[in-house]
Amino acid sequence: MGKxxxxxxxxxxxxxxxxxxxxxxxxxxxxxxxxxxxxGMSELESVFTSFGPDFAVVGSANFFLRLEGDGLKESPxxxxxxxAGNNVATxxxxxxxxxxxxxxxxxxxxNTIGLSAEMAGADIGTVAFGATLQFK
Amino acid sequence: MARTFLVEGxxxxxxxxxALTTRxxxxxxxxxxxxxxxxxxxxxxxIAPDLTAAGSAVFILRLGGNATKNQEIVVGGAGGQxxxxxxxxxxxxxMAFELEEADIDVSGGDTITVxxxxxxxxxxxxxxxxxxxxx
Numbered sequence: 001m002g003k004x005x006x007x008x009x010x011x012x013x014x015x016x017x018x019x020x021x022x023x024x025x026x027x028x029x030x031x032x033x034x035x036x037x038x039x040g041m042s043e044l045e046s047v048f049t050s051f052g053p054d055f056a057v058v059g060s061a062n063f064f065l066r067l068e069g070d071g072l073k074e075s076p077x078x079x080x081x082x083x084a085g086n087n088v089a090t091x092x093x094x095x096x097x098x099x100x101x102x103x104x105x106x107x108x109x110x111n112t113i114g115l116s117a118e119m120a121g122a123d124i125g126t127v128a129f130g131a132t133l134q135f136k
Numbered sequence: 137m138a139r140t141f142l143v144e145g146x147x148x149x150x151x152x153x154x155a156l157t158t159r160x161x162x163x164x165x166x167x168x169x170x171x172x173x174x175x176x177x178x179x180x181x182x183i184a185p186d187l188t189a190a191g192s193a194v195f196i197l198r199l200g201g202n203a204t205k206n207q208e209i210v211v212g213g214a215g216g217q218x219x220x221x222x223x224x225x226x227x228x229x230x231m232a233f234e235l236e237e238a239d240i241d242v243s244g245g246d247t248i249t250v251x252x253x254x255x256x257x258x259x260x261x262x263x264x265x266x267x268x269x270x271x
Contacts, residue, residue: 002240026253048210053216095230098211128215129213130195132209
């Protein structure tokens with residue numbers, strides 16, 4: 001059986017606060033907030049993360065992902081996603097590639113995994129954040 | 137023997153999966169995989185917005201259609217502010233995100249749908265190109 005990929009995203013608007021990743025663009029109805037571990041999968045092989053800050057506020061921040069739930073054999077788990085900063089509130093822009101984080105964590109098919117992301121350090125505005133779980 | 141497939145297109149609205157259906161000079165290339173396809177081994181995707189509007193977004197690729205179950209993969213993000221009137225901003229360039237060892241089941245002979253979404257904020261027009269390697 002091939003690998004399975006599940007993605008959620010959200011906007012982080014507050015520093016040092018959990019933001020649940022519960023949506024998937026327009027695919028709301030088919031995407032429950034917490035991700036069910038697909039049938040036949042035994043491992044969370046990797047997580048992919050990316051983010052896009054709007055740099056509306058001067059400052060710098062780091063970003064990380066938290067994974068929780070009974071879909072993981074060991075919970076919680078954490079992944080660093082990156083950091084960003086800007087010294088002017090007019091004109092800061094960035095385009096950022098997604099990054100792969102290898103995990104190798106056991107999962108329980110049918111149970112769920114909840115994702116949340118945080119901006120730590122300073123509030124640098126609104127930050128779109130997305131994460132993909134790669135099951136095998 | 138490796139096989140490749142490529143489509144590209146424009147994303148012009150936030151929070152909508154937009155089908156990528158063109159291939160440069162080919163306005164409507166076939167999206168039917170030949171019968172020998174069994175697996176997607178690698179995916180490469182590059183998406184960049186023109187940032188003509190301020191905001192923040194991540195870009196999500198979706199592979200679907202009759203050839204495979206829906207698979208969604210985050211491939212990048214972008215954001216920013218518009219510069220002060222009369223100022224310029226350096227262009228932004230991004231290389232392709234590479235998903236190695238993708239190992240996605242496909243059924244050869246069926247059609248594949250490749251779409252992409254810009255989440256959260258409309259940053260203007262984002263250009264997307266997606267390459268798929270199969271066996």
